[in-house]
Amino acid sequence: MLYALMGLGLSLITGILNIPNFAHGALFAVGAYLLATVAVAIGNFWIALLIAPIGVALLGLAIEYAGIRRLYAAGHDYQLLFTFGLALILSESIILIWGPIGYSHLPPDLLRGGMDLGFTMYPKYRLFVMVAAGLLVVATWLFLEKTRYGAIMRAGIENKEMVSLLGIDIQKLFTVAFALGAYLAGIAGALTAPIRGLNPGMGPDMLGIAFVVVALGGLGNLLGAIAAGLIIGVAQALVAAYWTEASTVVIYAVMAAILLVRPQGLFGIR
Amino acid sequence: MKKPVVLILISIFLLPVIVRPAIASEIWLFAIFGLGANLLLGYTGLLSFGQATFFGSAAYVAGWLMKIQGVNAFLALVAGVGVGAASAAVVGYLCVQRSGLYFIMLTFALNQLFYFTAYQWTSVTGGEDGMPGVPRPAISGIDFKDPLVYYAFVSLLFLLSLYLMKRIVDSPLGKILQAIRENEVRAEAVGFNVPRFKLLAFVIGGAFSGLAGVLYAMLFGIVPLEAISFVFSGNVVFATLIGGSGSLYGPVIGSFVFIWLSESMSTVWARWPLLLGVAFVFVVLFLRGGVVEAWHKLSLKFSSGK
Secondary structure (H helix, E strand, C coil), X not given: CHHHHHHHXXXXXXXXXXXXXXXXXXXXXXXXXXXXXXXXXXXXXXXXXXXXXXXXXXXXXXXXXXXXXXXXXXXXXXXXXXXXXXXXXXXHHHHHHHCCCCEXXXXXXXXXXXXXXXXXXXXXXXXXXXXXXXXHHXXXXXXXXXXXXXXXXXXXXXXXXXXXXXXXXHHHHHHHHHHHHHHHHHHHHHHHHHHHCECCCXXXXXXXXXXXXXXXXCCCCHHHHHHHHHHHHHHXXXXXXXXXXXXXXXXXXXXXXXXXXXXCCCCCCC | XXXXXXXXXXXXXXXXXXCCHHHHHHXXXXXXXXXXXXXXXXHHCCCCCCHHXXXXXXXXXXXXXXXXXXXXHHHHHHXXXXXXXXXXXXXXXXXXXCCHHHHHHHHHHHHHHHHHHHHHCHHHHXXXXXXXXXXXXXXXXXXXXXXXXXXXHHHHHHHHHHHHHHHHHHCHHHHHHHHHHHCHHHXXXXXXXXXXXXXXXXXXXXXXXXXXXXXXXXXXXXXXHHHHCHHHHHHHHHHHHHHCCCCCXXXXXXXXXXXXXXXXXXXXXXXXXXXXXXXXHHHHHHCCCXXXXXXXHHHHHHHHHC
């Protein structure tokens, strides 16, 4: 489910803005660290969970406004370099502020311990993450599918010129899309913090996965990204259970294969 | 001789006086790496985000050959060039079938594939700790243990690479690659087999990367896992862009600036990649075209000011 969130955000950005966002993993990490800091500072996990992703979205807004906005006309090489530089800045800032050593963050009291599901015991917090991420995915999907602005966004993926010809401010659309993508990355990071703990390497790790998900789902294919996120999550867990060493290698092999055989993604129609 | 060549020769002689020979060597070997990357990025217009694949594979194979098999340096270099070219042939063959964002993501995916293979294959590569203890064997009695001698060797190979690359770029092949960069459809229409030429650019670039990789392993006596990571791929793209892609000397200047800055910063401040990131952003926003172009603009300004 978390992979689906990450993939959805990145797919939005790559789909609408047509930019390979190499800072997506770093945004994810910032979300996690913000959550931990705010939660410790004000002593309330729930408010922190609300604030942290908004902080990341604002960061995304600032990034788009200050930099990416000027790069739409530039080639992919410069866009890539820019987001790559951003990723460096963000992850090094994380080390500067929070230190190079990873630490763990406990879930709130309410969600500690396990829950008896009848057939197995399952940690409460993981259940919560699954439900929360699921709700978020559904909410994002509803927003994109059922609201007017969501329709405009999807239209933006299909044909940017047509959308701007219809008198819609495409620049604003780009900004909103980037902020929304950043928000999704941030909340995915925030939700992850109590499960996997915090360490500076979490960004690059997640970045790779997010790109795999986007490739598998198809660039700009939002529903595909959700499905691919689920598939990758399950597949990785399965491979990890049977052949631990190969789990990451297999994932990138799948990504390469998909890009070669079905570049439109598993669920693409075009 | 032309001006840039004279400048390069002067800097080759001056550099070891100013900085440690190890850093000086790293500058020129990274320049070889940059030359290879630039053939793709600057001349063919292909942004490969996986150049470290060839660099790292060659470094690992050559390192293993020298360390375990006791192969001499000359053979190891040949092997490295071969591995670089071969891995680039495989990766290139797959990647040239896609373009745009898909191409970039594909080079990235394959880079990650190699990275995690190296990461997991600890018995050979040492995994996260890298492959230590790579020797620096002598060639026909010349002892490379002396850092200055090794520096001379690297510089020589760099000059050779530069000369070769100049010949390639000026050859009909180089012109065809530039034609592909400018207008792929037209190049195809004129009758060139575009994928084949792209692949050729990959292989040649890979061979240069491989050479640089082996020199790197011999220089530091270790093949770190980072040498095959996508961050390293990003570094060489950056060094090329900072110098100015599409010009022969761009990546040379780029590596010079990049390695010098990063090496001198890293001793002062452990968090120097932060400044590196700032530099990336700065170059993209304000200095597109790199040092070479900035120099041109500057000299234009001065000459018109007179």
